[in-house]
Amino acid sequence: MASSTNVHLSPAELSYLHTSLSLNPPIRPDGRSPTQYRPLSAETGILPGTNGSARICFADGTEAIVGVKAEVEKTRRRWDDDTIFGENQNQEEGEEQDEGEEQGSSDWVELTVEIPGYRDDDSGTVFLGQMLCEALLADGGFVRRLRINRRFHWKLYLDILLISPPLSYPLPLLSLTTHLALLATRLPKLKSEGDEDPFFDDDWAAAPYLYARNPTTKRVTERPPVTLLVMAVGGNVIFDPSKEELAVADVVLAVSVGDDASSREGGMDVDGRSNNSGRNLKLLSIRTVDPPSRLTPPGVANAANSAYGHAQVVSTGANQKMPEARQTESEAVEGVWKPPRGGAKAVVMGALVQKVLVRGGVADEVLDALEGVDTS
């Protein structure tokens, strides 16, 4: 994070930015409204060699490509699973399988992020990858899709490439691209039955999507999660911040939301489009992201710094000796930006999450927009 958001702005410029962002309504440097995303162009299925792929270009020129590859892997037997094969087969058909069988494991998904110029074990890159992976694995619903039978599962490799130099914090871009790539992912059609060694149909046209389409409307019924970057300046909540805006953020959150399809199953097929506003958003994970300001240690005035020969500052007499030194450290000077100190207010955090999840809010809007992308 710190390294990818080096902005060279003076304290005066930062202060100007901070003030204009904390106005009501906030004025953003690029003239967007606080909830507006950067315009983007997207395409899917660009790489025929993958199971699913997508490419997104943001208007500021940042670009990412995601490719999904799947392999069949043998499921490791759990130590406490003492059922014998064959014994259980009959009851599997009829009734719901026991809970242990239905569950997947988080190592069925492997996600890597490549950012040019950064090592793949750079802390920022690893953190990005973790945040994206976490959203996928959060409710266990995703890995359940990868199950083939009791003995085999799909192992999904998600490779995320940032093509452009990292101009802004690439989390929203990478998350949206991953979302589209997963929507476009198809796995070969299974021909074998039960717990046999899996055998697949070699007709790619028959391959079903990982996220199933509604046969009549051809629309996706359930969608992978998206991770949104939200920040707060003063009391204002701002979505999809640019690099400059991030530099003056008080709080930055990465909020992952999923589309909870299970709770609206009934009405879904009947009234396709209008149902969208009734999307039930589900909060999957929240991460705080350290804005650059948090990583800057606040300066200590020379007068209060023991390294400058003022070791006695800690003693009781110091306060009377140098009252002005105390003041300069705490007092905010008009027009000069100081990194915020202390944690975020609980109210602000609540408001951030609320803004994301509210019906018809930004998450809804983003999911609606992504629905417009042709993923077939």
Added chain:
Amino acid sequence: MPLDTSTYGLALLRVDGRRWNELRRIHGQIRTQAAADGSSYLEMGHTKVMCVVTGPSEPGPRRGGAAGGASGGAGSGGQSKDAEVVVNIVIAGFSSVDRKRRGRGDKRTLEMQFTLSNTLAATLHTHLFPHSQINISLHVLSQDGSLLAALINAATLACVDAGIPMTDYVTACTAGSTSTYAANDEGADPLLDLNHQEEQELPGLTVATLGESDKVVALVCESRVQISRLEGMLAVGVDGCKQVREILDQVIKAQGRKMILEGTVDKGTGLNDMDLD
């Protein structure tokens, strides 16, 4: 996967139906990426490569060789008189048939980076940009043979797009020979532009030349090959490079024409007689 090369002798057609001197389809695009100084996208058959050039710019803080590039110009961290060409190749995990993850320290990747940065440092006019750095990052999206050649061609396109002065186009191509054993010397044909299958099975080399001349700027051969066949392979490769140059030239001229028509750039004085249709 063993390749049955014996069928070549029957119809003189290769596994993908080409003759010995035919290139695969080459499709190039420049200025694909708005945020970069120069960018390109190149397909050679099923090998797909993207290139992004940043710079020449002030060298950033060095992260302990993190950029993974070999320095083109002599010098320590931008203090040299020549610009440093830093090449960074990312081979996507999904690029090959079986997913293979290559780390940063992969020796083959490092060697390609080194070859590329040396080749480009010799061709770009790096002496015009002292104390600076030219960052070239390449992304391999799909690979089907002739990877190094595709990377060199893509880097050339992107450098032209970035407007970095250079001597001429650096174009690359691969060449191979139809049989691996010595006995069949007369029957062996040189082959142009190997695909992945042929690359696995047959001896091959990658050659890069400068513009329309026969000057070879890079030559990489990683397989055993009969010395008597080398000359033929090289001749075919150099000839292929000229064909590639024509194609890249078309790509750049098409883009230039488009930019003039759109009014992005002014029509130069010498261009009045140029045929703009």
